[in-house]
Amino acid sequence: MKQIDLSLYAITDENLIKPENLAEAVEQAISGGATVIQYRAKNKNSRQMYQEATVIKKVCDKYGIPLIVNDRVDIAIAVNADGVHVGQEDLDVEVVRRIIGFDRILGLSTKNLEQVKKANSLPVDYIGFGSIFPTTTKENAKVSGIETLKEVIKLSIQPVVAIGGINHKNVIEVLETGCKNVAVVSAIFGSDDIYSATKKLKAVIEKGR
Template sequence: MENSTIKYKKRFSDVLLYVIISPTLVRKNGGNILQEVIRGGADAVQLREKTMPDNEFLAIAKDFREITGQTNTLFIVNDRAKIAGKVNADGLHIGQTDMNINNARKIIGNDKIIGRSTHNIFQARLAEQEGADYISVGPLFYTATKSHEPPVGLRYLQQVRQEISLPFVVIGGITANNAAEIIQAGGNRIAICSAIICSENITQATRTLKDLLVKNNPFSGQEKKLPL
C-alpha cells in the first residue's frame, strides 16, 4: 500500500486548476465560493487571507476542510502553518518571506504538501533544494493580489520548465483570454484568484478555465467529476 506522502504528491501531480480563495476580496461567504469553484472543476483550492484574525481564519479553514474532504479536492492553506496543521489541510503554501520549509514540515507533518512562491530561477532552484513539493511561478502578468511583485513574463516559465523537476503552478494576471497562450508555453497547471472569484458566475468562470486546461494540456487525463 502506498504511503500518504506518495498519495498527496500523486494527487498534486494531477492538478490542472488551482483556485486561490480570499473571501474578503469579494465580500462573499467563503464556503459558498468554495462550493462554486468545486462545481466548476477546481482540482485544488488555497485559502488566502493576509490580515484576517486567526480565529476567523480558523473557522473558515474548518469549513473548507469539511467541504474539500467530501469532494476529493486538495485544500492548501496560505502561510498559517499552525492552522493548516490544526484543520488537517492537505498542504501549506508559503512565500519568500515566510518560514523555511523544514520548520513548516515540523508543524504540518512530513506527509503534507508544501509549496513555495518563486519569482525568479534562483528562488526556484533554492525551493527545490530545500524540499518543496511544488512551486508557484509568477506573477506572469500584473495582478492586484501581487501588486508588490513585478511581472516575470513567460521567460521565467520557460526557465523553470528547463531546469526544475518539481511540479509548478503559474500565477498572476491569468484570465480566460490569455490562458491558452500560457498553457501552450508550458504552463500546464494554473493558479487563479480574481479572474474566478470576482466573476459574476464563479462556477462558469471556473468551468471555462478548466475546459481550456483540459483541451490544451497534452498531459491531462480524464477530467475529474467532483459533485457536491
C-alpha cells in the same frame, strides 16, 4: 510526498468573497472544475482564519479536493488541511516540513530563477511561480512574464504552478510554455458566476494540455 492534481488551483481572496458566501463560492469553484483550493487571508485574525478554514475544509472534504492553507502552518494543522503554501519571507521550508511531516503537501512561492534553482534542493511538493501577467490581487507583484516561465519549466525538478493575472483569455500562452498548472484568484472568485467562470477556464486548460 503526496501526489496532487495542481492543474486548476483556485485561491480565495478576502476582498472578493464575503465570509458568509465562502462555502458557496468554494463549492461553485470545485463544481466548475477546480482541482485544489487554497485558503488565503492576509487581514484576518487567527480565530477568523480558523473558522473560515474549517468551513472550507468541510466543502473540500465533501468533494475530495485538497485544501492548502497559505502561510499559516498552525491554521493548516488545526483544521487538518492537506497542506501549506509558504512564501520566501515565511517560515523556512525545512522547518515547515519538519512540523507538518511528509503526509501533507508543501508548496513554495518563487519569483525568479535563483529561487527556482534553490527550490530544487528543498523538500517541497511543488513551486508557485509568478507573477506571469500584471495582477491586482497581490501588492507590488513583479511581472516575470512568459519567457521567464519557459526557463522555469526547464529548470525546475518540481511541478510548477504559474500564477498572476491568468484568465481564460491568456491561459493558453501559459500552457504553451510547457507549464501544466495554473493558479487563479480573480478569474474565478472575482466573477459574478463562479461556477461558469471556473468551467470555462477548466475547458481551455484541458484543451491546451
